Amino acid sequence: VTPGAGPLGGSGVSYGIDIGGTKVLGVALDDADTAVAEARVRTPRGTGRIEAGDVADAVVAVVAELTTELTAALGFAQPEVAPPVGVGAPGMVDRSGHLRFAPNLPEGQGVDWTELIGARLRGHRVLIENDANFAVLAEHRLGAARGYRHVVMVTLGTGIGGGIVVDGRVEVGSAGFAGEIGHMVVDPAGPPCPCGRRGCWERFASGAGLGVRAREAALAGRLGQVVKIAGGDPESVRGEDVSAAAAAGDPEARRVIEEVGWWLGFGLANLACVLDPECFVLGGGLVHAGDPLLDSARAAFAELVEGGARRPQAAIVPAAFDERAGAVGAALAARQGGLW
Amino acid sequence: VTPGAGPLGGSGVSYGIDIGGTKVLGVALDDADTAVAEARVRTPRGTGRIEAGDVADAVVAVVAELTTELTAALGFAQPEVAPPVGVGAPGMVDRSGHLRFAPNLPEGQGVDWTELIGARLRGHRVLIENDANFAVLAEHRLGAARGYRHVVMVTLGTGIGGGIVVDGRVEVGSAGFAGEIGHMVVDPAGPPCPCGRRGCWERFASGAGLGVRAREAALAGRLGQVVKIAGGDPESVRGEDVSAAAAAGDPEARRVIEEVGWWLGFGLANLACVLDPECFVLGGGLVHAGDPLLDSARAAFAELVEGGARRPQAAIVPAAFDERAGAVGAALAARQGGLW
Numbered sequence: 001v002t003p004g005a006g007p008l009g010g011s012g013v014s015y016g017i018d019i020g021g022t023k024v025l026g027v028a029l030d031d032a033d034t035a036v037a038e039a040r041v042r043t044p045r046g047t048g049r050i051e052a053g054d055v056a057d058a059v060v061a062v063v064a065e066l067t068t069e070l071t072a073a074l075g076f077a078q079p080e081v082a083p084p085v086g087v088g089a090p091g092m093v094d095r096s097g098h099l100r101f102a103p104n105l106p107e108g109q110g111v112d113w114t115e116l117i118g119a120r121l122r123g124h125r126v127l128i129e130n131d132a133n134f135a136v137l138a139e140h141r142l143g144a145a146r147g148y149r150h151v152v153m154v155t156l157g158t159g160i161g162g163g164i165v166v167d168g169r170v171e172v173g174s175a176g177f178a179g180e181i182g183h184m185v186v187d188p189a190g191p192p193c194p195c196g197r198r199g200c201w202e203r204f205a206s207g208a209g210l211g212v213r214a215r216e217a218a219l220a221g222r223l224g225q226v227v228k229i230a231g232g233d234p235e236s237v238r239g240e241d242v243s244a245a246a247a248a249g250d251p252e253a254r255r256v257i258e259e260v261g262w263w264l265g266f267g268l269a270n271l272a273c274v275l276d277p278e279c280f281v282l283g284g285g286l287v288h289a290g291d292p293l294l295d296s297a298r299a300a301f302a303e304l305v306e307g308g309a310r311r312p313q314a315a316i317v318p319a320a321f322d323e324r325a326g327a328v329g330a331a332l333a334a335r336q337g338g339l340w
Numbered sequence: 341v342t343p344g345a346g347p348l349g350g351s352g353v354s355y356g357i358d359i360g361g362t363k364v365l366g367v368a369l370d371d372a373d374t375a376v377a378e379a380r381v382r383t384p385r386g387t388g389r390i391e392a393g394d395v396a397d398a399v400v401a402v403v404a405e406l407t408t409e410l411t412a413a414l415g416f417a418q419p420e421v422a423p424p425v426g427v428g429a430p431g432m433v434d435r436s437g438h439l440r441f442a443p444n445l446p447e448g449q450g451v452d453w454t455e456l457i458g459a460r461l462r463g464h465r466v467l468i469e470n471d472a473n474f475a476v477l478a479e480h481r482l483g484a485a486r487g488y489r490h491v492v493m494v495t496l497g498t499g500i501g502g503g504i505v506v507d508g509r510v511e512v513g514s515a516g517f518a519g520e521i522g523h524m525v526v527d528p529a530g531p532p533c534p535c536g537r538r539g540c541w542e543r544f545a546s547g548a549g550l551g552v553r554a555r556e557a558a559l560a561g562r563l564g565q566v567v568k569i570a571g572g573d574p575e576s577v578r579g580e581d582v583s584a585a586a587a588a589g590d591p592e593a594r595r596v597i598e599e600v601g602w603w604l605g606f607g608l609a610n611l612a613c614v615l616d617p618e619c620f621v622l623g624g625g626l627v628h629a630g631d632p633l634l635d636s637a638r639a640a641f642a643e644l645v646e647g648g649a650r651r652p653q654a655a656i657v658p659a660a661f662d663e664r665a666g667a668v669g670a671a672l673a674a675r676q677g678g679l680w
Contacts, residue, residue, distance in 0.1 A: 092647050101647035110650075150514040162614075166506050173616025174490040175652050180613040183646040185606065187527060195646055266525065273520040274502075274614050276513025306523040306535055307432050307441035310450075312515050 015070050015124075016330030017063050018088040018131050019043065021104045021158030024059070026066035027324055028074055028083070029331035033142055035324070037073035039066045045107070055107035056116060063087060064120050082123035084337075086330030088131030089113060090161060095176040097128035103183075103194035104159045127334050130172070131155065132179055134329030135319070136163025137170050137339055139281045141332060143320030148279040152271055153319070154181065155326070156264070156286035160202035164275065170339040181271060182206065186263075201270075204263035207286045210239035210256070217256050225250050243289040257289050258296040265300025265316075272305050272314060283319035283326075294318065355410050355464075356670030357403050358428040358471050359383065361444045361498035364399070366406035367664055368414055368423070369671035373482055375664070377413035379406045385447070395447035396456060403427060404460050422463035424677070426670030428471030429453060430501060435516040437468035443523075443534035444499045467674050470512070471495065472519055474669030475659070476503025477510050477679055479621045481672060483660030488619040492611055493659070494521065495666070496604070496626035500542035504615065510679040521611060522546065526603075541610075544603035547626045550579035550596070557596050565590050583629040597629050598636040605640025605656075612645045612654060623659035623666075634658065 012031030017024060020043060028037040044058035067085060091102025097114030099105075118126045136145070136153035145151040151165035160182030164171050172178050182202035183195050190199025191212070203209055217223045218234030226245045230237045245253035268280050286293065298316050302308065319325045333339050352371030357364060360383060368377040384398035407425060431442025437454030439445075458466045476485070476493035485491040491505035500522030504511050512518050522542030523535050530539025531552070543549055557563050558574030566585045570577045585593035608620050626633065638656050642648065659665045673679050 092651065100650040148514075164614075166511050167509075169507075171506050174488075174618040174654075175616055177612075177647065177651060178614065178616040180616075180646055183613045184524075184610045185644070186525065187529075188606070189527075196648075197644060197646075266528065270524045271614065272517075273523045274504075274518065274611065276515055276518040276520075278514040304525070304537060306520055306537075307517065308536075310440040311432065311517055314514075 013074065013083045014331045014335035015067060015083050015085045016088070016134065016327040016332070016334060017066055017085060018134070018326035018330060019059060019063070019090065019105070019108070020131070021090060024062050024066060025324065025327045026070050027327040027331055028070045029328060029335070031335075033332070035328060037070045038324070039069040039073065041066065043105075056111045059108060060116050060120050063117055067121055067124070084125040084127065084334035085117075085121055086127045086129065086134060086332075086334030087113065087117055088129055088134045088326040088330045090131050090157070090159065092177045092180060093128060093130045095172070100177075106194070125334065125337070127330075127338065129330070129333065129339065130161065130163070130176070130179065131326040132161030132163040133170055133172055133339060134163070134327075134333055135161070135283055135325035136165055136281070136329070137332055138321050138325045138329030139283070139319055140165045140170070142328070143325065144281045144317045145279045148277070148315075150275065150277040151279050151281060152181070152275055152277045153281045153283060153325070154268070156206055156282060156284035158206065158208050160206045161284075166275070172339065181267070184267065184270060186267060186270070201263070201267045205260055205267055207239050207284065209263070210242060210260050210286060210289070213260060214239055214242045214256055217252070223252050223256065226253055239286070243286075246292050247290055254292045257292040260286075260289075261293045261296030262300045264293065265297040266304055268297065268301045268316065269304035269306070272301075277314060278312070279315040279317065281317055281319050283322065285323060287318050287322070353414065353423045354671045354675035355407060355423050355425045356428070356474065356667040356672070356674060357406055357425060358474070358666035358670060359399060359403070359430065359445070359448070360471070360666075361430055364402050364406060365664065365667045366410050367667040367671055368410045369668060369675070371675075373672070375668060377410045378664070379409040379413065381406065383445075396451045399448060400456050400460050403457055407461055407464070424465040424467065424674035425457075425461055426467045426469065426474060426672070426674035427453065427457055428469055428474040428666040428670045430471050430497070430499065432517045432520060433468060433470045435512070440517075446534070465674065465677070467670075467678065469670070469673065469679065470501065470503070470516070470519065471666040472501030472503040473510055473512055473679060474503070474667075474673055475501070475623055475665035476505055476621070476669070477672055478661050478665045478669030479623070479659055480505045480510070482668070483665065484621045484657045485619045488617070488655075490615065490617040491619050491621060492521070492615055492617045493621045493623060493665070494608070496546055496622060496624035498546065498548050500546045501624075506615070512679065521607070524607065524610060526607060526610070541603070541607045545600055545607055547579050547624065549603070550582060550600050550626060550629070553600060554579055554582045554596055557592070562592050563596065564592065566593055579626070583626075586632050587630055594632045597632040600626075601633045601636030602640045604633065605637040606644055608637065608641045608656065609644035609646070612641070617654060618652070619655040619657065621657055621659050623662065625663060627658050627662070
């Protein structure tokens with residue numbers, strides 16, 4: 001790559017940055033929709049105190065750092081045109097780019113990210129949106145949901161995020177808060193959720209949900225092999241350990257993954273009642289649990305969806321962009337100046 | 341009205357017929373959107389046997405009878421132009437007007453209503469759709485949701501039906517089955533539902549849900565006054581009795597209505613997570629329970645909706661067309677040749 005030359009002089013390139021609960025991921029997308037650079041760092045975390053200005057500043061610093069890294073990786077010290085930057089945030093982002101509510105990133109809540117990041121990234125056009133809204137744009141335009149007009153994206157990370165395509169268009173609802181599917185309550189007597197309620201779907205079917213279920217299983221004397229790998233303490237078992245053990249053939253680990261898969265399929269069946277999509281795209285780290293998760297989710301969905309055999313079968317597929325879907329969609333949206 | 345004269349000669353008039361679980365209701369709408377005639381009969385019921393052809397024939401006969409009655413009521417024996425007829429059915433109607441699945445009208449299930457009714461109503465253009473999709477069209481275009489671009493209609497009849505307006509347009513999903521909101525499962529351990537699953541929302545918050553809850557309360561020794569009115573047998577208490585008693589000030593009846601209102605608000609909060617509407621319109625017979633129901637639904641919604649005070653307050657309002665919303669929307673859609 002020649003610094004400052006040709007299409008990499010900055011025009012036609014856009015950046016997407018996805019602020020997750022555990023990591024911040026950036027990609028640069030050229031005008032042929034190819035990811036030409038990538039960078040990542042851990043999400044700065046504070047004390048979990050809500051609306052902590054210092055943590056917001058740290059997150060903005062990280063976004064600026066990734067922007068600089070992407071520019072450097074592309075080989076131009078000073079782009080001719082500062083690429084537009086899309087930034088995805090986990091939670092309820094309103095139509096003006098203000099993060100109103102974020103159970104899984106409480107310190108980022110109540111922050112006007114558009115203003116804060118815009119002030120820091122002078123020269124770049126900045127667009128802030130919910131991360132899963134960006135993810136569904138990427139998967140619908142370029143990924144696993146290409147060709148479908150009705151799509152629900154389910155990002156299985158720390159929590160569960162959602163993005164919706166209705167009749168070929170990403171839909172964000174009246175205030176921008178549609179697709180907050182992780183907080184559908186599926187059991188009013190269920191475990192408490194950081195959002196303040198009980199029994200939200202993400203308590204059962206997210207990465208965090210797997211962790212809780214895995215520790216419960218470990219404390220109940222199941223998951224012997226996984227506990228051994230985790231150093232002998234059932235409390236220190238992590239979801240990733242269970243995924244890895246299940247993939248390696250451990251039947252007890254597989255059982256736990258399948259239980260989470262059942263809850264996943266259960267929630268998809270509820271969403272099918274409301275939205276009737278042709279395709280569910282599953283993204284986020286939990287999808288790395290692979291077939292045991294997907295197969296049990298598909299089986300539960302087929303058993304539970306209203307009208308079962310009397311309706312066309314909805315596809316349930318993993319994201320083509322894996323954990324990068326949000327960042328790729330952010331770059332796409334930044335280039336076109338919005339989700340549409 | 342002079343037979344065959346002027347705008348009532350048939351042109352500009354359309355008919356809407358709503359096949360409900362207990363009654364079939366027809367309206368005639370003139371080209372100024374005024375309901376100029378109305379007719380109703382009880383829904384023919386069979387043994388509850390699924391896909392009973394004879395019952396389907398009886399329903400078609402009723403639709404034809406109502407069509408004739410509306411024509412007679414308008415004062416023209418033979419319209420110059422046979423008005424188009426929209427027919428709403430409770431359940432999953434596919435995009436070709438075939439009723440695929442109908443837990444609350446099992447005998448109408450698997451029937452190609454478009455073909456059957458079209459063959460009977462020769463000369464009339466016939467359009468078949470889910471009843472709540474018609475209802476949301478009426479309320480959005482002419483009723484309680486005028487001016488809102490994101491709307492969820494909730495018809496609280498025997499079950500719960502739903503119609504969705506996204507960004508100003510009625511949306512029916514990929515196969516036509518969107519808005520089947522009554523069959524979101526809100527408690528996996530809940531009571532069995534005619535749809536084959538357990539704990540569907542409509543088990544808790546519909547007319548049938550009120551009936552079940554009322555009989556439970558009566559059997560538990562509550563609702564003394566209502567049981568007395570019902571003839572002393574707790575098993576014969578009906579939801580309508582409880583609504584009437586609550587409206588008349590009976591505190592025990594009011595308590596039962598408020599419990600149902602809580603479940604109603606609970607489900608609306610789940611729908612807000614997914615769709616983020618500005619307005620929920622509540623229709624169907626249960627809405628006659630009035631303020632005790634609406635107030636407790638609004639309170640539960642405000643308490644339970646994700647992000648609570650950090651989001652714009654969604655309006656929760658009764659349907660302007662009351663139980664006629666489906667029929668009026670059917671007539672509107674028939675006139676324009678579809679939902680759009």
